Amino acid sequence: TYLSPQVHDILGYKPEEAMVKWTELASDNPINEEGFQRTEKAIKTGKTQAPYELELVHKSGKIVWVEVREVPIVENGKTISIVGALTDITERKQAEEEKKKFEDQLRQAQKMEAVGRLAGSIAHDFNNILTAIIGYSNIMQIRISEDDPLQADVDQILGASQRAAQLTQSLLAFSRQQIIHPRPLRLNEIIVNIEKLLLQLIGEDIELRTMLADKNLTIMADRSQIEQVLMNLVTNARDAMPEGGLLSISTESVELDSHFIKTHGYDIKPGRYCLISVADTGIGMDEETRKKIFEPFFTTKVLGKGTGLGLSIIYGIITQHNGFIDVLSKPGKGTTFKIYLPVIKSSIEETEAETLPPPKGGTETVLVAEDDEVVRTIIKAILDRFGYKVIEAVDGEDAVTLFKKNKIDLVILDVIMPKKNGKMAFDEIKELCPEIKAIFTSGYATDLIDKKGILEEGINFIPKPVSPDDLLRKMREVLDE
Template identity: 45%
Template structure:
């Protein structure tokens, strides 16, 4: 192997050899050339040493064979709280720098095969046990004929923490933006609920008093309760923090339901007009997220019309052709789309503002009056739904947003079953567990009227006692989810351990049945959300009891 003149040991031997031979033993030109070469190498080594020590990056050189450190710069030593004396001759494992020896061996194996590794992240540990996040690179080099490893790293701890802080701040601002919209609803919702409660209270007093009850009074109570239930579900769908699963829906129905709340957001000084296409427009979207899109656009429209105006909401179908793609919808594939349009007669926007409106934290509102996340949220939801959004606006001429969603033409939404109370009779034994006495009493009465034999319990402990003492079969457990002592999921698991044949129906006021799908949940449990009506309860119970038995997993 030819000798390398840039190795210090080889260079020193060469210098001694040259000086020992003297100028007379070597041709003068060769002697001068060799001396010049040594001087150049010494200058190069000096420059490398200066760069090595002055580098803001952590740098160290270690033997590949045993990992012992030969050199480390000041940044390396200061960052990891070490001294040169205790570092040289020790391995990174002995110094506790690497997370573990296995990690080092995996990295070394990669380095041997590739010759170098660039920009990988892993923690480096300090003397006091704390750690930093390092963005590192490694390369194999030769020093004095030995295979060595040149290690370089940048401390990115502060950068990562700043990124995490930004993400946390953005999440907080997103929630604040959502709460801003909910805050706009608060007054109107209170107004609507007060009206509904007035209807219920007056008719209930009439039924319990001296006045003769009328069928109209009963119908008004049921209608008011249904409207309160719908309003509550809309609010829960809009306000819930977790992601919701997309589902096949009629765009007209979703827009119509959300439109009932828009009047409370935009105020009485703005006229709302809704024009929905007469035919169903089926799309696969998240209803809660689409509601949020409409809320955000309505808030922007309201702020653009402080002195009043007109807000138009439309649904339609639109065939996107190739020439539309070329002219305007560059990122939209040709085809049939469901379109949701919202247009206002507000102040409008110029081209400069339009070019930034979907950027996070961009806002034209006064300080403290907007987060700059409303339209960014709209854009994200539309894109996640596989759709596209287009906006047109001019100063003084208002703004129009059009949202294009893929139209679903293959599936049909099942028609709603008859609204009459289908009181299908039963004979089975049901264990009802509900800590709310009023709810328990009403459900107990309904199940008894339908012919079921009902065992009732006010809490899980009482339910366990009943299950263990009852001599006959229990066909169905109907249980609330959140109760004293332990929840409905644990109750069901305990009962199933003794009575594997029992079917389970959870009832809860929470917005979904996630509790029965969590780790350790029940694969075949059913869920009925409160509030529910007699028809829903009767139909759900019979579907569970009439279903073929589910074989246990092998």
């Protein structure tokens, strides 16, 4: 077999070097088998076959893609040799792979956006219903004695309501529409603080190893959200290792340049990042499954054992934190999730755990503007019970009219209302009384609320469903400022 110097150069060998048969340098990519079959067909038939691509392994170990063109030499009806040419197409294949990754990321983002719009549209009505259920249940708790058997029933109602509220937050989380409270955090401390909880999650037959970077990697993040990401990943790893195994969590500082980001199809900016790797030795997954794992409601678990939202929630949280998540996996070889979060230069403010005071009432006059009658009624019932005088408005326009007629100490405004939304009504009210105090509330997703100009610094906002205690505490906080 004669190989030209150019072929040697493509594969990293000098012409004088002994080299194995070039076809033996093929990787284990299944596409190679199809190419070799064309060569065999050319030999058998004596007819030229269509060009094909091979994935070969360079002398250095890197992957090289070549296009193969072959012409069989036939004498007396028998193929006596084949003349062929190899063309290095590695750069073209890399460009195609980059394009494919970008398109995959775009499709994923579009799916998340579509389902996110659906989640945002149902969140408002769903959260209004939950506000009423939670509110009336709390009133029942107050009205019946502590030893009444009905207390246990009310507790069950409240527990179910809280789970439903968490489901709504999960829907908003994967669509990146959940309200988050980011602040500078040391990543390693988050992992150390929840390590005991993670050990309880995985059980005794799985070994947990943590390998944390020496440096104090500081990220701007919502602690509870990052904890949820870690717990969801660890739970997934546990389920992938039913016979036990090894679970590793590591952190390190990495510098990502534009070439790396483009190659991997990440929608992030170049710079210094904290890399969190969560790896298991479980069953792994095939490429088809890997492509779908971040899709909402996709699950490989049996019916009733999973919602299919766990990894979608992670995707949404990480994206909302200006990061990216990737996954490496092969059947039988385990799975590794890689999370990239921007590193920041900032000091950490040490804060003690806050103890919430019991809710207090008052005698102030409160204007409640809420277009949902059930929610408006329950808010009035709660505030009446705690001594407040309540004036009800059915929409934004009604709120402005009633404010002009009454002496109001505080306005509680739903963000999205007919005729005038909460922000428009508040702006008019503020012109009448610049020092008026206000609280906004809504069950809509954050992107819609933000468009109304609500999520600004210094504006008081409570997301629905809101519990009576949280509302009462917020009211006293605002009134006593």
